[in-house]
Amino acid sequence: MTAQPLLSVEEVSASYGAVRALDGVSLTVPAKGVCAVLGANGAGKTTLLRTLTGLHPATSGRVLLDGEDITRLPAEKVITRGLAHVPEGGGVIVELTVEENLRLGGLWRSDRRDKSTLNEVLELFPPLAQRRGKSASTLSGGERQMLAIGRALMARPKVLLLDEPSLGLAPLITEQIFTLLRDLRDRTGLTVVLVEQNAAGALAVTDTGFVLNQGRVVAEGPSSDLLSDDRTRHAYLGF
Numbered sequence: 001m002t003a004q005p006l007l008s009v010e011e012v013s014a015s016y017g018a019v020r021a022l023d024g025v026s027l028t029v030p031a032k033g034v035c036a037v038l039g040a041n042g043a044g045k046t047t048l049l050r051t052l053t054g055l056h057p058a059t060s061g062r063v064l065l066d067g068e069d070i071t072r073l074p075a076e077k078v079i080t081r082g083l084a085h086v087p088e089g090g091g092v093i094v095e096l097t098v099e100e101n102l103r104l105g106g107l108w109r110s111d112r113r114d115k116s117t118l119n120e121v122l123e124l125f126p127p128l129a130q131r132r133g134k135s136a137s138t139l140s141g142g143e144r145q146m147l148a149i150g151r152a153l154m155a156r157p158k159v160l161l162l163d164e165p166s167l168g169l170a171p172l173i174t175e176q177i178f179t180l181l182r183d184l185r186d187r188t189g190l191t192v193v194l195v196e197q198n199a200a201g202a203l204a205v206t207d208t209g210f211v212l213n214q215g216r217v218v219a220e221g222p223s224s225d226l227l228s229d230d231r232t233r234h235a236y237l238g239f
């Protein structure tokens with residue numbers, strides 16, 4: 001018997017007025033899977049994440065998290081069900097300290113006074129622990145991305161969705177962030193969906209991948225297969 005996927009996206013469509021950004025997208029992510037969603041500019045990747053997290057409405061289709069239909073839930077309910085989103089650019093608040101940024105991520109939890117999650121997150125990210133009282137403005141680009149991920153983990157999600165964490169980062173730092181995601185899965189059992197334009201880098205650290213083009217899934221499979229699929233690489237991934 002095949003295990004039920006933790007996250008199931010079934011024939012989801014979404015639009016901006018007359019622009020159909022998602023056109024019947026289906027994908028599944030197993031528990032503890034690390035999955036890449038790839039595609040060129042405008043393929044629909046950000047819209048997919050925004051639709052999953054209740055920030056943009058689906059016009060049709062269903063999103064199931066651990067078997068529960070979360071399609072029409074507002075964003076603040078989606079996060080309490082276990083789906084956390086790191087938006088493009090991270091959204092770190094530079095006027096606040098590292099710790100204050102982290103605490104914001106726990107606001108949706110009913111037990112938000114519980115200190116153990118903060119300590120666990122700080123343990124996962126030693127550079128953040130060293131700077132917890134410092135202004136987030138003192139962090140490097142890679143550390144800010146780490147802080148954005150740490151803040152999302154404060155909600156104790158089952159699934160972490162990341163929108164282009166490599167944006168604006170040097171190649172070496174990108175590699176560190178990608179490796180960190182896989183380590184997080186190995187250490188905490190987290191399930192990860194990584195949206196990226198850096199397809200080669202993302203496929204190197206994920207188990208499976210889905211390629212979007214004009215709002216549709218045009219290729220999917222084990223990341224190693226996609227990496228060696230010349231036709232898909234040349235047509236949609238640009239390498």
Ligand code: ATP
Pocket residue numbers: 016019020021039040041042043044045046047048197
């Ligand atoms: P990128 O890598 O550039 O972020 P993407 O794959 O994330 O691209 P989306 O941002 O989801 O793609 O865009 C999908 C489609 O929806 C594109 O045609 C885009 O122009 C359109 N679109 C996105 N946001 C809006 C908006 N706010 N209003 C109108 N059209 C939009």
